[in-house]
Every structure is written in structure tokens, then in C-alpha cells.
Amino acid sequence: MDIERLITPERIRCESGVASKEQVLQRTGELIEASEHSLDAEEVSSRLMARERLGSTGLGHGVALPHARISGLGQPLGALLRLDEGIDFEAFDKAPVDLLFALVVPEHFTDEHLQILATLAEMFSDSVLCERLRRASDRSELLNALREWQSHTDPS
Numbered sequence: 006m007d008i009e010r011l012i013t014p015e016r017i018r019c020e021s022g023v024a025s026k027e028q029v030l031q032r033t034g035e036l037i038e039a040s041e042h043s044l045d046a047e048e049v050s051s052r053l054m055a056r057e058r059l060g061s062t063g064l065g066h067g068v069a070l071p072h073a074r075i076s077g078l079g080q081p082l083g084a085l086l087r088l089d090e091g092i093d094f095e096a097f098d099k100a101p102v103d104l105l106f107a108l109v110v111p112e113h114f115t116d117e118h119l120q121i122l123a124t125l126a127e128m129f130s131d132s133v134l135c136e137r138l139r140r141a142s143d144r145s146e147l148l149n150a151l152r153e154w155q156s157h158t159d160p161s
Contacts, residue, residue, distance in 0.1 A: 008155045011083040011108075011121070015040040017144040021089040029092060030054055030071060033107045036084045049075065049109060063096025067139075068129045072108040072122060081110040081121055085147055087138055104129065104138055128154060 016036055023029045034050030052073035056062065063069045084107045091101025106125055110118045128151070129135060137150045 008083075008151050011081055012085060012148070012151070013040060014144050014148055016082065016084040017147050018085070019087050019089070019141070019143060019147070023088050023090075023092060025092060026057065026094055027054065029086065029088065029105060030057070030107075033071065033084050033086060033105070036086070037082060037107070037109060041078075041082055043077065044075065044109075049073070052109070053107060061095040061097070063094035063100075063102055064126060064129060065096050065098040065100060066130075066132070066135065067091055067100050067102055068104045068106075068135060069094045069096065069102045070106050070108065070122060070125050070129065072110070072118070074112045074114065074118065075109050076112040078109060078111045081108060081114065081117070083108050083125075085138075085151070087141060087147060104135060128158075 018036055020032060030053045031050045033053060034046035037049050038044050038046035052075055053071045056073045062071045086105045088103040091103040094102035096102060108121060134150060134154045138147055141147045141150060
């Protein structure tokens with residue numbers, strides 16, 4: 006998975022004042038819509054919330070990977086949010102979530118969806134990366150941390 010094909014600087018944000026899972030997923034929908042005008046923020050956030058109702062996408066250790074399938078989407082898209090304060094995401098370890106990587110994929114993606122999620126889960130299980138993301142002060146630092154993680158883990 007090439008992180009730069011999945012995420013752009015426009016879909017990366019340091020957020021403050023977010024108080025709930027619903028609010029952060031709404032902001033995520035707005036963030037995705039702002040860079041992908043063919044998508045509707047309300048539909049994106051609604052799909053992400055529908056997936057959350059099936060079970061929390063909180064991985065633990067302050068990380069969540071909300072994800073959804075969306076018809077009409079041509080390629081997978083990601084959005085990264087670093088929250089100033091953690092929120093309850095109903096993660097198994099009960100830790101508040103302050104790092105979210107949201108993923109939306111085309112409706113027909115099955116294996117690709119699971120492969121991307123597996124890579125993201127591996128990425129966000131790296132405590133050094135997560136700490137670096139938490140210390141980042143802007144989107145540039147967040148994106149650079151993801152790029153460097155990928156460059157150190159790619160076998161090429």
C-alpha cells in the first residue's frame with residue numbers, strides 16, 4: 006500500500022474541540038468531501054457511523070480506524086485526524102482515541118479493503134509512529150511521519 010495514493014495533505018488535520026465519536030466522524034466526512042467533491046460529507050459520515058454501530062473500530066492504545074464502503078467511489082481514500090484530546094470510541098481497552106485514520110473504499114472492494122485495513126493496523130500498532138504523530142503540530146509533520154514509517158518498512 007502506497008500511503009501517498011491513499012492520503013493527501015488536504016485530508017490530514019490536527020483537530021481541537023471534538024467531544025464525541027459522532028462529531029469526529031462528521032468532521033471526517035467534511036474533510037473527505039473537501040478534497041473529493043463527488044462525495045457528500047453527510048453520506049460519508051453516515052456510512053462511517055453505520056459501520057461503528059456494528060462494532061467499534063477502536064484498535065486500542067488511542068487509535069481508531071473507522072472505515073466504510075461507498076458506491077460511486079473510484080479509489081480508496083484516507084483521512085488522518087490527530088485530536089488534541091482523546092474521545093470515547095468504545096475501544097476494547099477503554100482508552101480515549103486521539104488518532105484516527107478513516108478509510109473509505111469503493112463498494113466493490115473486498116480483498117483490497119481488508120488488505121488496506123491490515124496494513125493500517127500494522128502501521129498504527131507501531132508505538133514509535135503513534136508517539137510521533139501525537140507530537141506533530143501540523144499536517145506536514147503528520148504526513149512526514151507516515152511517509153517515513155512506510156519508507157522504513159517497505160522491503161524495496
